[in-house]
Amino acid sequence: MAQPTWRGLLFWGTVTFLWGMLPAYAVLPTEGGIRLNQTRVIFSASDKAQTVTITNSDNRTYLVQSRVQFDTNNPAPAPFFITPPMFLLKPDSRQLLRIVHQGGALPTDRESVFYLSVLAIPSRATKDDAPVQISAGLQFLIKLFYRPPALSAASQTTLCPLHFSRQGLTVRVQNPTPYHQTLGRLAFDQAEVNLQTQPSMLAPMSALTFAVSGAPLHAEWQTISDYGGLSAPCKQQIATTQEVP
Incomplete structure (x- = not known):
C-alpha cells in the first residue's frame, strides 16, 4: 500500500x-x-x-x-x-x-x-x-x-452574577464580574433564545442586549463552566428601566 x-x-x-x-x-x-x-x-x-x-x-x-x-x-x-x-x-x-x-x-x-x-x-x-x-x-x-494572580476559580463565589433589565423591546444582560461569562442557555419567560445566531459571551464588566417581543418578566440561564459543562440553573426577575427622552 x-x-x-x-x-x-x-x-x-x-x-x-x-x-x-x-x-x-x-x-x-x-x-x-x-x-x-x-x-x-x-x-x-x-x-x-x-x-x-x-x-x-x-x-x-x-x-x-x-x-x-x-x-x-x-x-x-x-x-x-x-x-x-x-x-x-x-x-x-x-x-x-x-x-x-x-x-x-x-x-x-x-x-x-x-x-x-x-x-x-x-x-x-x-x-x-x-x-x-x-x-x-x-x-x-x-x-x-x-x-491574573488576583483571580482564581475559588473566588467565583457568586453562582448567578448576571443582572437583567428591560428597556422597551430589549433586555440588557450585564456581567459585573472580572470573569468571562458564556451563556450556554438563556430563556425569557420560558421562551428559549437561540444563542447560535448571536453573541453569547459577556466580557468582564460588559453587557449584551437581546431583542424581545412583549414584556418578559423573568430570565432563566446557565453559563459554561471551566470544564465545558453547564452551570446550575439561574433565575432572576427582569428589572424595568425607563427610556430616557
Missing part, C-alpha cells in the same frame, strides 16, 4: 495560507477522526503550562499546526507558545500540546481571552510519487482564558 506523501516542508506555505481560508471552525468534531479532549483552556498566572490532547482515530496521517491567537478573525500570535507547533499525527495516535505563557503586559483585574487554533490537514496515499493534493482541512478553535 502506498504511503502518504507530503512533499516535505514545501507544504508549509500552503498550510499557512489555509489559516485564513477555512470557512468554519470545528470544536471536538468526530468527522475525520480528529478531536481535542476539551473545549476550553483555563490558564492561571501560577501555571507553568497547560496541556491539550489531540487524538487521531482515523486511518490517515494528518499534518497538524497549532498556535494561540488574539481573536477568531485575528491570526496574529498571542503571548503564548505551543510545543510542538507543527507535527505529523499518525493513524490511531495522539499528541500532547503544551502551552506556555511568554509573559507580557495583560490586565491584572480581569480575565483575558485568547483562542487556541489547531489546523489538521489529511494526507493522501498515492500510487506514485505525484504531489499531494489538499482537499480540505479541519480547524479547531477553542477559547483560552488567562487569569
